[in-house]
Amino acid sequence: MDFELSDEQRLLKDSVERLTTQRYDFETRKKFMAEPDGWSRAMWKQYVDLGLTALPFAEEHGGVGGGPVETMIVMEAFGRALALEPYLATVVLGGGFLARGASDAVKGELLPKVAAGETLLAFAHIERQARYDLADVAATAKKDGAGYLLNGEKSLALHGDVADRLIVSARLSGDQRSKNGIGLFLVDAKAAGVSRRGYPTMDGLRAAEISLANVKVGADDVIGEPGNAYPLIERVTDSAIAALAAEAVGAMGAMHEITVDYLKQRKQFGVPIGNFQVLQHRAGDMLIALEQARSMAMLATMMSEEENAAERRKAISAAKVQIGRSGKIVGQGAIQLHGGIGMTMEYKVGHYFKRVTMIDTMFGDADHHLAALARMGGIVGKASAS
Amino acid sequence: MDLRFTPEENAFRDEVRTFFKENLPDGIRKKAAEGIRYVKEDIVTWQRILNKKGWAVPHWPKEYGGTGWSPVQLYIFKEEMQQAPAPEPLPFGTMMVGPVIIAFGREDQKQKYLPRIRNLDDWWCQGFSEPGAGSDLASLKTSAKREGDHYIINGQKTWTTSAQYADWIFVLCRTDTAAKKQEGITFILVDMKTPGITVRPIQTIDGSHEVNEVFFDDVKVPVENRIYEENKGWDCAKFLLGNERSGIARVGASKAQVRRLKEIASMERIGDKPLIEDERFAMKIAAIEVELKALEMTQLRVVAAERTRKGNRPDPASSILKIKGSEIQQGISELLMEAIGPYALPDQFRHDDRWNEPPVGPDYAPPLAPQYFNWRKISIYGGSNEIQKNIIAKAILGL
Numbered sequence: 001m002d003f004e005l006s007d008e009q010r011l012l013k014d015s016v017e018r019l020t021t022q023r024y025d026f027e028t029r030k031k032f033m034a035e036p037d038g039w040s041r042a043m044w045k046q047y048v049d050l051g052l053t054a055l056p057f058a059e060e061h062g063g064v065g066g067g068p069v070e071t072m073i074v075m076e077a078f079g080r081a082l083a084l085e086p087y088l089a090t091v092v093l094g095g096g097f098l099a100r101g102a103s104d105a106v107k108g109e110l111l112p113k114v115a116a117g118e119t120l121l122a123f124a125h126i127e128r129q130a131r132y133d134l135a136d137v138a139a140t141a142k143k144d145g146a147g148y149l150l151n152g153e154k155s156l157a158l159h160g161d162v163a164d165r166l167i168v169s170a171r172l173s174g175d176q177r178s179k180n181g182i183g184l185f186l187v188d189a190k191a192a193g194v195s196r197r198g199y200p201t202m203d204g205l206r207a208a209e210i211s212l213a214n215v216k217v218g219a220d221d222v223i224g225e226p227g228n229a230y231p232l233i234e235r236v237t238d239s240a241i242a243a244l245a246a247e248a249v250g251a252m253g254a255m256h257e258i259t260v261d262y263l264k265q266r267k268q269f270g271v272p273i274g275n276f277q278v279l280q281h282r283a284g285d286m287l288i289a290l291e292q293a294r295s296m297a298m299l300a301t302m303m304s305e306e307e308n309a310a311e312r313r314k315a316i317s318a319a320k321v322q323i324g325r326s327g328k329i330v331g332q333g334a335i336q337l338h339g340g341i342g343m344t345m346e347y348k349v350g351h352y353f354k355r356v357t358m359i360d361t362m363f364g365d366a367d368h369h370l371a372a373l374a375r376m377g378g379i380v381g382k383a384s385a386s
Numbered sequence: 387m388d389l390r391f392t393p394e395e396n397a398f399r400d401e402v403r404t405f406f407k408e409n410l411p412d413g414i415r416k417k418a419a420e421g422i423r424y425v426k427e428d429i430v431t432w433q434r435i436l437n438k439k440g441w442a443v444p445h446w447p448k449e450y451g452g453t454g455w456s457p458v459q460l461y462i463f464k465e466e467m468q469q470a471p472a473p474e475p476l477p478f479g480t481m482m483v484g485p486v487i488i489a490f491g492r493e494d495q496k497q498k499y500l501p502r503i504r505n506l507d508d509w510w511c512q513g514f515s516e517p518g519a520g521s522d523l524a525s526l527k528t529s530a531k532r533e534g535d536h537y538i539i540n541g542q543k544t545w546t547t548s549a550q551y552a553d554w555i556f557v558l559c560r561t562d563t564a565a566k567k568q569e570g571i572t573f574i575l576v577d578m579k580t581p582g583i584t585v586r587p588i589q590t591i592d593g594s595h596e597v598n599e600v601f602f603d604d605v606k607v608p609v610e611n612r613i614y615e616e617n618k619g620w621d622c623a624k625f626l627l628g629n630e631r632s633g634i635a636r637v638g639a640s641k642a643q644v645r646r647l648k649e650i651a652s653m654e655r656i657g658d659k660p661l662i663e664d665e666r667f668a669m670k671i672a673a674i675e676v677e678l679k680a681l682e683m684t685q686l687r688v689v690a691a692e693r694t695r696k697g698n699r700p701d702p703a704s705s706i707l708k709i710k711g712s713e714i715q716q717g718i719s720e721l722l723m724e725a726i727g728p729y730a731l732p733d734q735f736r737h738d739d740r741w742n743e744p745p746v747g748p749d750y751a752p753p754l755a756p757q758y759f760n761w762r763k764i765s766i767y768g769g770s771n772e773i774q775k776n777i778i779a780k781a782i783l784g785l
Contacts, residue, residue, distance in 0.1 A: 001389065001686060001689075002389075002690065003387055003686075003691075004690075009387070260785065264784070275785075280776070280779035284779055287783065288706050288709060288778075291703070292677070295680045295683030295684040296679070298389065298683060299679070301387075302390075318676045318680075371672075373672045373675070373676065374669045375668070378648070379679050380644040380675045
């Protein structure tokens with residue numbers, strides 16, 4: 001039982017936080033958002049130089065062999081900075097699929113480029129009708145010689161607008177919501193038959209709608225087991241949820257600090273408004289929600305590599321519930337305690353609130369995961385030890 | 387970072403669990419599991435079993451009978467005790483006055499009181515709250531006037547848990563009415579057999595008799611019974627209240643209650659299926675479980691941080707544990723009552739513990755509504771949750 005970071009992890013934390021504190025203030029972020037991609041290629045280069053894009057990959061693929069704790073450290077700092085770059089899409093999601101499911105040839109070719117920040121990836125999975133059901137895939141993959149022919153419509157692909165390669169899910173067999181029969185395919189974003197429509201999201205990031213019309217992929221572009229990719233989708237999604245939980249904790253922590261600071265500065269009725277007990281107690285409720293979320297983000301991090309899928313999913317779902325609920329308590333409280341200024345686009349706190357709110361909608365919101373956890377029989381098991 | 391317990395810690399857990407399994411009397415375990423009230427002998431019996439093993443006061447310094455366990459081991463011990471489930475040692479001796487005597491008492495006081503606390507030879511109760519001094523404890527009025535080698539105590543204490551069984555009471559008394567309210571208070575140990583003490587029961591809304599009023603009418607107590615210096619009793623009180631909060635998350639007890647809730651929800655039926663398969667109810671249970679899991683992790687973070695904390699001041703984060711722990715316990719007690727539906731209605735749980743009639747409805751139902759009502763106390767005692775939020779605002783947020 002140890003919550004301490006190792007020396008190397010502490011060093012990573014210090015350097016990421018130094019970078020984001022020095023180079024990612026709120027005004028600079030607005031400039032990044034106005035760049036053509038909606039994020040900063042210069043910052044991306046900084047991440048590469050720090051080794052962040054190489055973090056989770058094996059050394060043979062140009063990586064540094066970091067684990068989920070390292071990802072947590074980076075994501076929490078990105079949460080505090082409200083970073084816009086496609087780190088989750090490229091490194092956690094895309095990189096996660098390649099590292100776990102791609103052929104050795106593809107790994108050898110592509111992972112070093114991902115680690116070097118040269119290739120951007122996106123996960124094109126969600127479909128209009130699917131809501132939060134990971135198995136609801138209507139897009140089709142038909143055998144075509146040694147490869148496949150892909151058809152379908154993908155929606156809400158985070159950073160799908162800039163990705164060089166897409167990880168696309170498509171059905172080889174089975175009913176639309178069956179966990180069996182799903183395949184994952186590596187698709188060149190510029191391949192014939194792929195069309196994309198990019199747009200900004202509520203939290204200042206970017207996503208894309210992606211159409212696939214008779215897109216040809218080769219046998220080597222299959223990720224995971226064709227027709228049995230669902231466990232891999234769950235697994236990588238769980239890693240992404242753990243990463244998002246850490247990002248949310250970073251954003252919530254910053255929001256809470258800004259709010260408490262404001263309570264000390266802002267004067268009304270001749271005194272700092274932090275003198276008023278009703279506001280103190282709400283700030284206390286926010287702190288409790290933040291600490292509970294932090295605890296669950298740690299649990300999600302540690303459990304994201306758990307081989308026992310049932311235990312992993314329980315912890316991840318429980319964490320996502322807590323993150324969603326805490327996000328509302330901290331975010332809504334932050335806006336309310338600020339009053340009018342919290343409502344303005346020019347002030348930082350509302351942007352944290354939007355990011356945390358959107359994180360709840362990614363990969364299943366609190367209610368979705370609560371229902372899932374209930375179906376799995378809850379997280380307080382029959383045995384006593386956790 | 388590694389949230390798993392070490393092999394040594396897991397071995398320790400096994401050792402503790404095995405001991406509880408083999409040594410906790412069945413009758414007491416059954417009461418603990420089903421929420422049936424203990425009688426005094428149950429608590430005494432269990433405490434003496436622990437004392438014989440050397441585990442009566444593991445958190446005390448070794449020279450006074452502690453075990454020298456790490457914070458994590460102490461946590462595991464407490465969790466296993468709550469999950470056994472076994473009665474927790476009477477807090478007034480082992481958690482409250484004992485540590486105060488160790489921290490502030492004279493050597494002769496330590497020799498006299500501590501062994502008897504360990505073995506529960508003396509049943510202690512707490513004389514803090516008064517009718518006019520609840521959350522504002524320092525405004526207490528019970529007076530102790532010095533007359534030669536004695537204090538003469540007059541006044542009234544209230545909410546005194548198990549005073550009806552007690553051999554001793556530790557009392558906060560006002561010894562200086564002119565000083566600032568925190569600076570005129572003295573901590574005094576009083577033998578309950580002293581003439582002038584009257585105990586009057588208070589019945590709580592669940593029908594039970596746990597708490598009492600204690601009246602002091604010219605009660606003559608030797609000055610040697612004073613702990614620490616005259617007018618410095620507030621230091622002892624603050625120390626004691628900090629200790630009280632740290633044990634209050636009750637994660638292990640809540641885990642045991644969740645398991646009980648699931649058992650009962652599996653036996654109850656709604657329409658053509660067990661209640662636990664009702665999505666709405668299952669989601670309510672799951673929601674509490676998420677909170678509980680998060681609290682467990684938060685508690686472990688606080689426990690792990692104890693290793694590096696300086697001094698013995700309580701971590702203000704313990705206020706978070708108290709608030710969340712009480713909300714969760716109350717939430718579970720609410721679901722336990724909801725689980726039995728209309729069988730919350732019959733009042734068939736008497737505090738005399740000798741109710742022998744067959745239950746109306748399922749046999750697990752009788753204690754559940756009383757427990758729901760009784761457990762509203764959890765967010766009130768030990769510094770109400772609102773007081774805890776004041777502490778958070780001041781000590782953590784700097785407001």
